[in-house]
Amino acid sequence: MMDWIREFLGMLWKTVSDQPDPKAAFLPLIPEEWRSETSVLLSIAPLMMIFPALFALTTVVERKGLGRIQNRLGPNRVGPAGFLQFAADGLKTLTKEDIVPRAADQLVHFLAPLALVVPVFLTFSVLPFGRHLVPLDLESGLLFFFAIGAATELSVFMAGWASRNKYSLLGALRAVAQMVSYEIPLILSALTVVMATGTLSLPQIVDAQAAGNGEWLARWHVFTPWGFFGFALFLVAACAEANRAPFDLPEGESEIIAGYYLEYSGFKFALFFLGEYLGLFAACGLGITLFLGGWHAPLPILERWIPSYAWFFAKLAALIGLFIWVRGTLPRVRMDQLMNLAWKFMLPLALVNLLAVALWHFLPNPLARWAASSILLAGAYVGLGRALMPPSRIGKRVYRYAPQDSR
């Protein structure tokens, strides 16, 4: 028993101190037939604990941040400076009545939140959180991520359709259309990294962004023209995939009340909420992995002193902060603007970005490939932007009904 405790603590220490293969010493203590299941459980449990906790923390931080942006205080009553607000909210949702409309399709209505949360948790399993913290090192991890992510659309539809409510259905269809549309630029922008690194495995992609021998700066993909563009496209598309402002039309309180989870209450609603935020975290984690060097520090020296997972979570926090900022700043777009942005602007730009990364790959001279891909992308950006800009109708203000000389 003492061995168990000692090795378990040792495993924790190895994890925290960024050492290779933390489970190596602990697993032999487990009986043979349970060993693989235990290994899986040991990998899953931290995910199941850390990310919901992060979700809880994020809700409070978001509310407080939005409050600051909107020049008010935000939650400040529960706990120190209101930071225990999430506990109060959680208790509230757990104890609320679970209302199911009489006309609803009971089974589907019940399954929908589960169908959202389970795939979202699955997506975390392929992300490399640290130097040795990869729950599932799949050969085609990126494909796994997108395949599982695509399944969430089905849950949204299920929720909207099973509620037998026209607002729910409209919200669900909007959400599905939006997610299908933005999945394309999302995948295409991620494809640039695949073209550059030649692998679908996320740990290998992270390895490709490590600093070379004697280099002082990491080779994050975001530091290349195509990577910068790809990252920008990825962020916008991820924002839309997660149905966050300014792309939160599916929820659109002012039009369709709350969209597809209008008829959900209590814990099911909390699950939807959780699923959305976890989806956002997963997308951010993928963006970090693909473009921001994963768990690599910007300067290789720093990796020696600060553990790798700290870098990952620092980047994650920064991106979450960015999304909160965006939500507090930008107004919601219209449906046609949303679709135009996806199909007329981001899709062509993502295709041009693929061309740019091909140029980058095939031009040997660093200066030439910088210049070529930068010019290509800037040209495409400016050209597309100009072509899509609606003709300006800004003129002198005209008072149509007020008398002109009302002095």
Next chain:
Amino acid sequence: MSPIVSWLWLVPALPLAAAAVLCFLPDRLRRFALPLAGGAMGLGFLLSCAALSEAARSPSAAGVHNFLWLEFGGSPLMLGWILDPLSAAMLAMVTFVGFWIFVFSAGYMAHDPHYVRFFCFLSLFASAMLGVVMANSLLLLFMCWEVMGLASYLLIGFWFHKPSAAAAAKKAFITTRIGDIGFLLGMVWLYGESGTLLFYDQGAGCLETSAIARMAGHAAGAGMMASTGISLLLFAGAVGKSGQIPLHVWLPDAMEGPTPVSALIHAATMVAAGVFLMARVYPIASALPPPPPVAQVASVASAPNAATPDAPAPAASHPSSLPSSSHEASVSAPTSVRSTPLPALCLRVMAWVGALTALFAALTAVAQTDIKRILAYSTVSQLGFMFLGLATGGVAVGMFHLLTHAFFKALLFLGAGSVIHGCHDEQDIRAMGGLRRWMPTTFVAYAIGMMALAGVPLFFSGFWSKDEILHAAALWSPSKWPFIIGVAAAFLTAFYMTRQMVYVYAGEYRGAGRGADGGGSMDPHESPSLMTIPLGALAACAILLSVLGTPVWPWFHAFLSGHAPRFEPSISLGVLVVMFLSVVLTAGGIGLGLSIYARAPSASLADEDPLEAWRPGLWQILRNRFYIDELYESSFIAWHAALGRFSAWLDDKVLGAAVESVRLAALGLAWAARLCDEFAVNLGFDEACDCLRQAAGRISRFHDGQAQRYLRFLALALSALAFWILWK
């Protein structure tokens, strides 16, 4: 080869380019037409002057530039251009006269709605003429010759809305075509004989000694050598182009075109192209067969005065060489080339045709009243003189008259144009009169031209050139008649020109009452300076050119024959005699004219001509141009029409009947086929169709549009198939 030769192609190319540009020039840019066309001609003139000086520096060395045009199978077809004294002199003349006529046209045609088109055609013509002049290939010459014919057609018919102009254009085109058939045949024959159409090609050209000797030695039948036949055929082309008897009929009618056209094409350049052609191919035309073996010469030479074309003779082509050889009539020495120098057959034909044309046209001109027609017949007559000179005196004699004539005849035509312009498009000389006071500049220029044409001695170029022709004709051994005819024609020339001068410029203005339907002054007026300046320039040339061809300093002859001119202060007696004779002739002609017409200038339009009063019958004959047109009308054209009618009859009655019978047969067959179709095939087919339709109706019940039913049958069949395959 000097660089000027390789750039010589620019001379025709510039007007061609100008024509191409003018072709697309809209009418509102008409002010650019003259600068374009005239500029191209002016540049061409400068280039020609450079070429002329180049040729004058070394007259004996012709510069040639040949290039491959295309290949027929294995035989290459070469084109090329040449710079020799002949072409250089012609180039300078054509560009100079052309330039001034272009300037004149700008004034004359100023109010024409198709001004730009006119300049386009003129430039096209100039380009073709220059091409003819500098061609070193008979083929290129022929091509340019035909383009020239086309341009002439277009310009004669420039006012195509006038039926007479359209008819004249057609007549000119068709008549010259008759001659061109001869030209084409001659060219083909020449190609067959010599294997090349290049004139000079470093010893291999068709005008060089080896080819000439071959052609002159090749008998073609009917007692002719090949060279004789070829040159006669080429002469047919020249006759057509230069309006000689019997193909002269188109030239007077061609005066329907605008007057600058008459000046440029039908006086100065194009009609002279025939003369130029014969001058160019003179080596062929004058070629004589090679001497027979010596033994035969003795036997032949024993027959005096036998007109044997076999007799060898030096190419007697220069008047200065004639006096020394002409009177040595019969020599029996067998060793040297001595005999009566009977010229080649072609030259003899040329001499006769030229002389007859000169007299005939001069006679006709006497009785004409249209100012341009008189000049046109005069042109025909002078062209006859040129051929006479060419045949009797050689290239230099004919060409010198060609050049001088070009200048003074262009001057006369332009003067006539000025008069017509000033008299509001009046062409009848009886309706003019007294214009000396109204148009003094034109009068002076016209008078200079008239004196040059009539051969007023010493100061006018026409005197010297015509004098040379008469001199050469006088020394011509085969016959004296061409000389006599030429003398008569020269006399008549002075006479009819005097008549015209008196009618137009003396007396009172008789046209005041005519055509005064519009308002405004109908008085004649002097032409604008745009028209009088060319008159002045050409008049100056008409005088100055005489310097080049006097017997004392025959620069032009020396130039053409390729040796340095030398000063000859002593003039032989024969020359003096002929000169005196021509002075007498000119004085007689002018005096006669003055005595008849100037003593009592006709006062009104209706007055009959004094000659008409004297001999009405003769006058009628002359007035109607010896009824040649009518003769053609009643002979060739009537025969042609009869042939046409016969063909129509054949087509209508014989062939038509055959076609009709075929049609009827086909109709009958079709009727039978229809019967068969309707009563045999259709009934059976209908029956079959009905059966088919009923059967299909029954079958189609299975086809009820229920896709699933089809699929079920398919699935059952699939099951059966699987069963059969797996457990057979």
Next chain:
Amino acid sequence: MNGLTIILSLLVIASALGAVALRNLVHCALCLMGVFLGLAAIYLCLDAQFVGLVQILVYVGAVGILLVFAILLTRGGGAELSPFFSPSWAIGAGAAALLALIMVAAILKTDSLPAPDAGGAELPTLAQIGKRLMQEDVIVLEAMGLLLTAAAVGAIVLAMPEPPPKKEEEA
């Protein structure tokens, strides 16, 4: 076939029966998604990682969404009142069952199936599949791209609302 694949197979068959037999079209579509997911899991069990993930991405993410959209656009979302089996459906069902019987019997009876590899042969890696797609089968890949583009354009054209009929046709 181990326990996991047997369970998955039963799940797949059950979902498939649900997909063809349920009254509500949306339920059918959701059952079909179950079939797709189950098959993807079977593919993963058969070491066909790439194909399994592509199966989920394409079938669940794209075809399934298209299906539910089509169902909603043809007013098929509610329970159907009219009979949902076509007339004389028994023949069809009988034919299908007969075929199933024949095929299953044939599969169980045959002895000409190839023997499985004794083990040791390397399974193709993802990189090999990628090279194969991009080098040997690149023509097929391009043709597929062309086909998909044509299908997308064709689908858009087909599903576009028709222009309003002209006046003459109404008259």
Next chain:
Amino acid sequence: MTSLQGFLVLSALLFCVGLGAVLTRRNVILALIGVELMLNAANLNFIAFARLGPHPNAMEGWMFVVFSIAVAAAEAAVGLALVIAIYRRLRTAHLDQMDSLKG
């Protein structure tokens, strides 16, 4: 029963279930669902033979499935667009009412 036979039986049953849907259901979309089931059954055959056949390192089976999935996607897109177009015109999605091609 070998494992290959097991998958083949699964594939055959899946195929026949799909066939049954095509043959019996009135709704066009159900027919399309049946077609998808049949395609998936074929895919399963490919995978099973590729993995459990004598040459698991050959890639033909995998390639076939990848392309077959792409073709199925195209088929579904065009097929469903046709369904929508027909529904717009005939106001029905029932196969037995789409019989304007009857003889």
